Amino acid sequence: MRNKILLxxxxxxxxxxxxSIAAFGQNVVVLVIDGARYSETFGAKAAYMPDIWTTLRPKxxxxxxxxxxxxxxxDPGHSTIETGIWQNIDNSGLDRPHQxxxxxxxxxxxxxxxxxxxxxxxxxxxxxxxxxTDPEYGKEYRSAFYLDSSxxxxxxxxxxxxxxxxxxxxxxxxPSVDIIGHKNDWNGYLSAIKTADSLVQALWNLxxxxxxxxxxxxxxxxxxxxxxDDEHGGFSNHxxxxxxxxxxxxxxxxxxxxxxxxxxxxxTQCDIAPTAGVLLSFxxxxxxxxxxxxxxxxxxxx
Numbered sequence: 659m660r661n662k663i664l665l666x667x668x669x670x671x672x673x674x675x676x677x678s679i680a681a682f683g684q685n686v687v688v689l690v691i692d693g694a695r696y697s698e699t700f701g702a703k704a705a706y707m708p709d710i711w712t713t714l715r716p717k718x719x720x721x722x723x724x725x726x727x728x729x730x731x732x733d734p735g736h737s738t739i740e741t742g743i744w745q746n747i748d749n750s751g752l753d754r755p756h757q758x759x760x761x762x763x764x765x766x767x768x769x770x771x772x773x774x775x776x777x778x779x780x781x782x783x784x785x786x787x788x789x790x791t792d793p794e795y796g797k798e799y800r801s802a803f804y805l806d807s808s809x810x811x812x813x814x815x816x817x818x819x820x821x822x823x824x825x826x827x828x829x830x831x832x833p834s835v836d837i838i839g840h841k842n843d844w845n846g847y848l849s850a851i852k853t854a855d856s857l858v859q860a861l862w863n864l865x866x867x868x869x870x871x872x873x874x875x876x877x878x879x880x881x882x883x884x885x886x887d888d889e890h891g892g893f894s895n896h897x898x899x900x901x902x903x904x905x906x907x908x909x910x911x912x913x914x915x916x917x918x919x920x921x922x923x924x925x926t927q928c929d930i931a932p933t934a935g936v937l938l939s940f941x942x943x944x945x946x947x948x949x950x951x952x953x954x955x956x957x958x959x960x
Contacts, residue, residue: 684913685875686934687828689861690736691854692781693836693896695884696905698851706851709859710879710909718911719919719954725926726883730896730903732836735882735927736787740829742931742945751783755790757944760931762795764827767940775801776825780812780833787829792944801829809834809850813857817864824870827938831882832857839885842894862911876913876937878930881906910950913937919954 695701700720704711726735728744737745737755747753761775768774777787782805789800804819806812809832816830832854838846858879865871885893887902896903908925914937928947935942936949 683874684937684939685826685828685871686878686937687830687861687865687875688739688878688880688930688934689830689832689858690739690880690882691835691851691858691907692732692831692833692882693839693885694851694854694881694907695887695893695902696907697887697902698848698893699881699907700909706848707855708852709855713859714862714911715909717917718909718915719917719921721908721921721925721950723922723924724880724906724908725904725924726881726906727904727926730883730898732781732882733783733786736784736829736831738927739880739882739930740787741790742928742942742947744928744946747786749783751786754786756792758790758792758795758799758942759787759801760934760940760942761801761827761829762789762792762799763931763935763942764938764940765799765801766795768938770826772800772802773823774826776804776819776823776828777801778804778806778812778816778819778828779831780806780808781831784831801827807833809853809857813860816861820864820871821868824868827934830861839893840895844893847893865912874913876915877911878933879907879909880927880930882927910954914951916954921950921954923953925950 698706731749733749734745734747740759741755741757743757745755785803788803789797804815806815835850838850865875883896884903884906885896887900890898890900929950932942932945932947933950
């Protein structure tokens with residue numbers, strides 16, 4: 659009996675070590691294309707996103723019913739993505755998320771330093787994403803923060819940060835689609851989506867070219883919100899509960915993501931943070947979302 663208990667304990671320690679080693683070699687990058695409607699992303703297939711749809715999609719998985727089911731604005735949307743719970747906060751940068759971000763969960767569980775995480779954005783008000791107001795977490799576990807102004811400059815910053823610092827958990831904001839959309843410039847809006855698409859491809863190429871990230875990184879590409887559909891005011895604004903504002907894209911590629919997957923079941927922004935927790939082996943006790951990996955293995959292939 660004593661030998662059986664000893665063997666069982668040794669096996670448990672071995673499995674824990676395997677999980678810890680796997681998590682240590684895992685990285686997660688979440689890229690948010692700010693304010694793109696589904697009708698101009700996956701709803702249009704390769705029309706405005708030829709790199710993702712034609713080149714990257716066969717290597718990863720798409721979710722066709724992914725949603726923001728709460729406040730369809732920038733700060734609440736981004737905050738929900740990183741906390742895994744709907745964030746009813748101000749949209750002008752005055753409120754931090756009320757529950758822990760995945761950066762705080764990760765740093766507290768792993769004892770990693772601030773530079774192991776990164777928030778790289780194109781809107782100053784998104785400095786709220788570095789940590790929450792939760793008293794059990796907060797500023798002690800904040801993420802490093804980097805600010806630029808356009809998709810191209812954000813991508814340049816991303817390249818420098820990834821190459822020089824090798825953070826393991828990263829959130830990126832590409833702001834240009836939303837900024838140009840608010841100018842009521844339809845052609846500019848579509849052009850910005852095409853630029854963001856090309857930069858996603860460039861980011862994946864960068865990940866694959868770096869030995870720290872290659873074969874050990876999961877990349878998620880999504881939106882914080884969509885935009886009004888034509889029946890509710892058109893593409894120049896957002897913030898209501900119409901289909902255009904709620905229905906957004908989600909694509910994943912890399913480690914633990916099957917090639918050619920299509921998930922048709924409904925998922926929401928709340929699901930990204932707990933999925934990052936599973937991939938990086940840290941608990942996310944205050945999230946309400948589900949692990950996105952649970953149903954992708956059974957998803958149909960296109």
